[in-house]
Amino acid sequence: MLPSFSYLTSHPGFRGTIKNSPSDFVVTEIEMPEHLLRDTRPESLDKTSEALLEQSSWCLEPPKKLRTEPPGPCGAPGPSECDPSRAGRDLAASPKQNQQEGEPELKSDLEEASVLDSLLGKPMSELLNKFACDLKDAWGLESNADAGTGEFSLGPVLGKKNRADLHSAVRQKFPFLVTVTKDNEMIVKGNADYRELCRLVTEKETSAFFKFLDAKLEKSTFSFEPDGNKEHRKTVHHFINRKFGKLLETKSFAVTNVNDQQNMSIMVRFREKSSSRKRPACGFQEKQDLYTAFTLQKENLETLEAISFLAAELGVLPSDFSYTGIKDKKAITYQPMVVKKVTPERLKEIGSKMEKKGMKIHNVHSTCQHLRLGQLKGNHFDILVRDLKHHSHDSSADLKERISEAMENVKTKGFVNYYGPQRFGQGQSVQTDQIGLALLNEEMVKAVKLFFTPEDTDDPVNNAKRYFLQTEDAKGALVMLPEFKVREKMLLRALNRYGVNHEGCTKGWLNIPHSMRIFYVHAYCSKIWNEAASYRLKIYGSKVVEGDLVFSEENHESISLNDKVHVVTAPEEASNKYSINQVVLPMVGHSIKYPNNKVGQWYHERLSKDDLQMCKFRVSPLQLNIPGCYRPILKNVQNLSYFLEGSENRTEIEDNHLSESKVSLHISFDLDSSCYATVCLREIMKCDF
Structure with a gap:
């Protein structure tokens, strides 16, 4: 997952397997209180930024303002400079x-x-x-x-x-x-x-x-x-x-x-709003105001894949669904969602069909608004780690002691806040960040071909992808694809109409929802952030040094995000004014500043390596705008608890000495939004999954 990337803590850790089955990894979204949801403004990744997908909530956003009615243009309006000859007009009178x-x-x-x-x-x-x-x-x-x-x-x-x-x-x-x-x-x-x-x-x-x-x-x-x-x-x-x-x-x-x-x-x-059902001027707004909220339980499905199934069954677009974040595929996950233009009754009707796809729909009710990315408090995780063993270089140590040491260490010190493997399409032959890089370089045909690169399996989806790459026959591939592959079908319809060339592929990408287009670019930005965080810890460790970026806790609404991000000075380094927990690194974009030390130089060299040294992080042909934001290098785990369970009688083990492979570890904890449980486990166990 994160080979050779830095760790924060120095304990030896232990080995084990996760996600043997979806029930071993259960994720439940921690919802914000309803009054906070009502007051939350959209982020600028959004924001375009509909805000950035599953990134830090510290995203670039202009200060809030009250709606006002100011005076006229270029100062207060004076007497008319238009036609002064209008009969019967008092030019000096005020309206x-x-x-x-x-x-x-x-x-x-x-x-x-x-x-x-x-x-x-x-x-x-x-x-x-x-x-x-x-x-x-x-x-x-x-x-x-x-x-x-x-x-x-x-x-x-x-x-x-x-x-x-x-x-x-x-x-x-x-x-x-x-x-x-x-x-x-x-x-x-x-x-x-x-x-x-x-x-x-x-x-x-x-x-x-x-x-x-x-x-x-x-x-x-x-x-x-x-x-x-x-x-x-x-x-x-x-x-x-x-x-x-x-x-x-x-x-x-x-x-x-x-x-x-x-x-x-x-x-x-x-004019007063008519109560007539026709309402040519107002009826559209009423239709848009129909929102249905529900909790989606899914198993062994990506969030976007689950939405594709739901959209195909309900006859709406994937973009009609809103949610606060992407959840793991190899897990059982629970997350709030809102769909517009669908009644609660209609959503309940498809419940039994969705169960066959690995989904269950709970808590269906009407609501008055959609959800926004990043609008969650965090996630609660219940994880089962099986087949516990020592690391090969640590076989003489007591396993229970190693587990206890690891838990307490991470509980106290936290972990490196890397983006997890699901961000990049773990195990896929082409990862999402590769597609994102092609889009940033405006290599539209290359991005399409990467998108349709098949896995080495014999199933309808991969057969259709394989056929398309071999023939560029978009219409034939379209017929071969299952209905739920909404993104692929949207793209292929445009390619069939406009051709598999730069213009056709550009229109193809525009044919899929904005949130899905920008997902790939964000994946690339996340990869660069991971590499930057590892480099920063390798050269400077946990010491805050001159040129680092730290986040100010000042929350005055008139202060922009960039003004809240402070560059550490030499005297501040000498006085140890800041802690490593306050250090942030930028997600690349057009509106961020870089560290003023070797890490900043590393960013520029790394982007040059991918031919992005002149990139403005705006892909105008695809309506993509990437302002960037800041993400803390370290994060803490909350409410961490654990116990060991025997594989034979499934009872909690309290013995001081454990036999390898005969016990499992149950871990429960909470993480802030945009943090990854697999990354926290990596720090605990010192394993790459």
């Missing part, structure tokens, strides 16, 4: 917007700028501000109808919640801009509707109207300034109904000024 009780007060321009600074970084925020002001200046050039039609890229933004926050912040700061997402890249451009309305009413009103529209506050209203020109009012009515008729409704009403003179004004309000 009236009825604010609901409890509605947040408007933030100052400086505060809103600081929100954009925190989301984008100050340099990018300043570039956005310049683009916005240049566009407004271009709009003032009426002689050029195409003025200000350019676009500005904010770069890739990972995670739906992060994108939504940024969409809102940009629109509230600059109501005359619109934001669109293309392959996770956010593009900013001028809002043509804003420009058109600005020709009908003052810019001050236009700005306030679009902020009202973006805020979407239920039962709120917006009133334009009084307007005595009936034809002009009619034009404004038509504009709003044409552009926003599904969302808004308008009416004219009489207003009286301070001189008791009557005039007419246009009021806008949001």
